[in-house]
Amino acid sequence: MDWNQASTALFTALGLGLMIGVVRERAQPPHLLPAGTRTHALVALLGCTAWLLSPWVMVAVLLAVTALTVIAYRASVAEDPGLTGEIALLMTCLLGGLAAHQASLAAALAVVVAILLQAKAPLQKLSREWISEGEIQDILMLAAPALVVMPLLPEQPLDRWGVVSPMTVWKIVVLIMAVGMFGHFAQRLLGARWGLAIAGFFAGFASSTAAVTSMGQQARNHSALTIASAAAALLANLASLLLFVAVVAAASPALLQASAAAFAGAVGGLLLVIAGLLAKAHSNGGLQPQAGHGKAFKIQQALLIAGLIAGVSLLAAWLEELFGHSGALAAAIIVALAEVHAAAAGVAQLAAIGKLPVQVASIGIIAVLAASCLSKGVIACIAGGRRYGLLVGSGLLAMLAGALIGLLLG
Structure with a gap:
């Protein structure tokens, strides 16, 4: 992969990580937020870099992010039993890796993820009250x-x-x-x-x-x-x-x-x-x-x-x-x-x-x-x-x- 392709992939990963991170940080109180804007941006770049190096490096990085996510969940489960934040962080890592070879698809999926995260209250009202x-x-x-x-x-x-x-x-x-x-x-x-x-x-x-x-x-x-x-x-x-x-x-x-x-x-x-x-x-x-x-x-x-x-x-x-x-x-x-x-x-x-x-x-x-x-x-x-x-x-x-x-x- 040449420099132009690599830079496109890295900038796409950085953009989607920032977008998902901003949505997550605005949605949760600071004391209940294990992963905000910076964390999501770094994880997206980590996933992209890992895939550029090797698919096996990507697997190792994904396992490491998963382990850290489990640890963070165990620490916050008493106050915030939901899994949305943890799943969003894993998704950010995967989208970062995807940006290494299909940047447009990764960006499109990141927009969908951000919309779903932002629409928490309307979706809860839809499923619990409206339907x-x-x-x-x-x-x-x-x-x-x-x-x-x-x-x-x-x-x-x-x-x-x-x-x-x-x-x-x-x-x-x-x-x-x-x-x-x-x-x-x-x-x-x-x-x-x-x-x-x-x-x-x-x-x-x-x-x-x-x-x-x-x-x-x-x-x-x-x-x-x-x-x-x-x-x-x-x-x-x-x-x-x-x-x-x-x-x-x-x-x-x-x-x-x-x-x-x-x-x-x-x-x-x-x-x-x-x-x-x-x-x-x-x-x-x-x-x-x-x-x-x-x-x-x-x-x-x-x-x-x-x-x-x-x-x-x-x-x-x-x-x-x-x-x-x-x-x-x-x-x-x-x-x-x-x-x-x-x-x-x-x-x-x-x-x-x-x-x-x-x-x-x-x-x-x-x-x-x-x-x-x-x-x-x-x-x-x-x-x-x-x-x-x-x-x-x-x-x-x-x-x-x-x-x-x-x-x-x-």
């Missing part, structure tokens, strides 16, 4: 399918058409649960009126169907949130519609131009209903329930919706096999019952390669939207009950009506 026992159970229930089950599932499709794989179906289940969790905590932070709306809109870029389902669960758990949940579900569909337009634009600019008025009408109709629902939710603000009650999601409904999507995808693949290319448009409409963006991409691709005239493809785009509205209306009724389903359905119908008006006037 309820039921929410911890929900988090674990989400983590198990996402981190334990999903990596074990095969990605290869099980059917002969290659449209349904266990990994894909399970991702839908996890996504519906994650959207429900996101909406639940957004409601806690921002209130039902705005928290659900923000959560719904951003969830729509991932899956508007998952958002409709999870917001329906909110409405079923808290009837006072039905209007706010419906508005959030329609905001998810607005995000999905924007993504729908982007997919069409990428696949067939000519089709986008021909359907621009229809898309504008769809956005306008949807926004009109969303604005009305948000205004109504604002006027009913006093009816909001206290945060922290109810489950963030129901895994049974997530499994049901994922199963329905997989079944519709199989049906579309079967019909396309029966009717060949002439049935591609019909298959795309059926696919829209499960995945509207894939259906939109299919229609746009047919227009781009000349298998469908642009005018016919424009009608196909409206048909795809109609199929998607139908499926989401049914899902809304299943997930959130009749009133929620009617509110969501009214917004979807307004979107479809706006698209039809735009197509006729365009």
Whole structure:
């Protein structure tokens, strides 16, 4: 290693040691602080120098720092039984060693360590007061399918058409649960009126169907949130519609131009209903329930919706096999019952390669939207009950009506 690399490593180690040390020294009273700014800076330089000399020297230094840390802990355990300071000192040594060969990674990790150390009080309040026992159970229930089950599932499709794989179906289940969790905590932070709306809109870029389902669960758990949940579900569909337009634009600019008025009408109709629902939710603000009650999601409904999507995808693949290319448009409409963006991409691709005239493809785009509205209306009724389903359905119908008006006037 030349001088430039060594100096970069040493300066990085010194900087990260000072940063972690300052945070530790400000967090603890002086009489309870075995390692402050100078100690952390020296330990970081020690770790970096040791690694520059030899990995074996680094091992010896790490063992020595560990022994000193144990001695310091035994001396202060009566007044300060926590291990945060001791672990931070060992981490500083390791980051100093890491700076010797990956300075940027060491600096980034040091920032994370400093943030965690600085956020002691907020994190304690979060874990002890803010998150309820039921929410911890929900988090674990989400983590198990996402981190334990999903990596074990095969990605290869099980059917002969290659449209349904266990990994894909399970991702839908996890996504519906994650959207429900996101909406639940957004409601806690921002209130039902705005928290659900923000959560719904951003969830729509991932899956508007998952958002409709999870917001329906909110409405079923808290009837006072039905209007706010419906508005959030329609905001998810607005995000999905924007993504729908982007997919069409990428696949067939000519089709986008021909359907621009229809898309504008769809956005306008949807926004009109969303604005009305948000205004109504604002006027009913006093009816909001206290945060922290109810489950963030129901895994049974997530499994049901994922199963329905997989079944519709199989049906579309079967019909396309029966009717060949002439049935591609019909298959795309059926696919829209499960995945509207894939259906939109299919229609746009047919227009781009000349298998469908642009005018016919424009009608196909409206048909795809109609199929998607139908499926989401049914899902809304299943997930959130009749009133929620009617509110969501009214917004979807307004979107479809706006698209039809735009197509006729365009």
